[in-house]
Each structure stands twice: as structure tokens, then as C-alpha cells.
Amino acid sequence: MPKNFNTIKRYLxxxxxxxxxxxxxxxxxxxxxxxVYIYPEGYHEFTPEEMEHDDEIxxxxxxxxxxxxxxxxxxxxxxLTPIGPMPIINIEKTLxxxxxxxxxxxxxxxxxxxxxxxxxxKCLKCDFEEEAPYDIIEECWMDGPYPIGxxxxxxxxxxxxxxIYNKKKKK
Ligand SMILES: [Zn+2]
Numbered sequence: 001m002p003k004n005f006n007t008i009k010r011y012l013x014x015x016x017x018x019x020x021x022x023x024x025x026x027x028x029x030x031x032x033x034x035x036v037y038i039y040p041e042g043y044h045e046f047t048p049e050e051m052e053h054d055d056e057i058x059x060x061x062x063x064x065x066x067x068x069x070x071x072x073x074x075x076x077x078x079x080l081t082p083i084g085p086m087p088i089i090n091i092e093k094t095l096x097x098x099x100x101x102x103x104x105x106x107x108x109x110x111x112x113x114x115x116x117x118x119x120x121x122k123c124l125k126c127d128f129e130e131e132a133p134y135d136i137i138e139e140c141w142m143d144g145p146y147p148i149g150x151x152x153x154x155x156x157x158x159x160x161x162x163x164i165y166n167k168k169k170k171k
Pocket of ligand 1: 123124125126127128151152153154155156158
């Protein structure tokens with residue numbers, strides 16, 4: 001279907017491509033290959049207390065957003081435990097754990113220009129906006145010149161790609 005709106009394309013890093021390939025590969029195996037990670041300086045392992053604390057805060061942020069209290073949501077976000085740098089998969093070391101006859105699959109995946117595609121959706125009714133994976137939006141796109149979904153904020157069937165939103169609001 002031709003697109004009357006822009007999407008955002010981001011090319012995956014080698015580490016992301018490799019991790020995705022490993023997920024796929026593990027789906028078809030009884031014995032899972034566990035990836036080897038590199039833990040960057042400043043890496044922080046979450047304690048159970050921190051996870052519980054963050055869950056509570058996240059719930060409160062959700063409630064504040066539902067009440068359109070942006071200031072409170074921003075204040076609460078400051079209370080979340082800083083995530084810090086994420087561990088990075090060690091491609092070379094992980095590849096060594098994979099049976100030799102299966103390694104070519106990973107090398108082929110690394111050679112692909114894989115990307116993720118997203119689209120910013122905005123509600124014509126309440127202005128709520130959210131970046132969503134394009135394949136999910138496309139799946140719900142039945143017919144017509146552009147996809148329309150239900151807004152996660154006000155529940156009205158008025159959720160459209162940002163470009164369409166801008167076009168309609170200009171009129
Ligand atoms: Zn809405």
C-alpha cells in the first residue's frame with residue numbers, strides 16, 4: 001500500500017542484528033545458547049527493591065498521565081532509578097558457542113541492512129502522540145489512504161500518522 005506519510009527508519013547495529021538472530025535461532029532449539037555480554041563501565045544491576053520501587057512509580061506515572069497531569073508525571077519520572085548503560089552482546093564470544101555448521105546463518109544476518117521502522121501516531125481528538133512500530137500499525141491498516149487506530153489515551157478511533165494529523169489540522 002502506498003504511504004501518504006513518513007516513517008522513521010533506523011538501521012540496526014551489528015549487536016542488535018546478532019541478538020535478534022539469536023532469539024530466532026533459540027526458538028528452534030531445545031538447548032538455548034546463552035549470549036556472552038560485555039558490561040560497560042557504570043553498568044548497574046537492579047536490586048529487587050529497586051525493581052519494586054520502579055514498578056510502583058511507573059504505575060503512578062501512568063495514573064498521572066491518564067489524569068493529564070503532565071507536571072506530576074515529569075516529577076515522578078525523576079524518581080525512577082537511573083538505568084545506566086546497557087550490557088552489549090559480545091558477538092565474537094557468543095558465536096564461538098554456536099555449532100560450526102550453524103554459524104553461517106548469523107554471518108548472513110550480520111551482512112543484511114536490517115532496520116526498524118516506526119511511525120509517530122497522533123490523536124485528532126486529544127493530541128496524544130506516540131511512536132509505534134510500523135509493522136504493528138500496518139497490520140491494523142485495513143483499507144483507505146492511511147491507517148486509523150483507537151487512541152490509547154481517549155479511546156476514540158482518531159489515531160493517525162503525524163503527517164496526516166498535520167494535513168488535517170491545517171485545513
Ligand atoms: Zn485521543
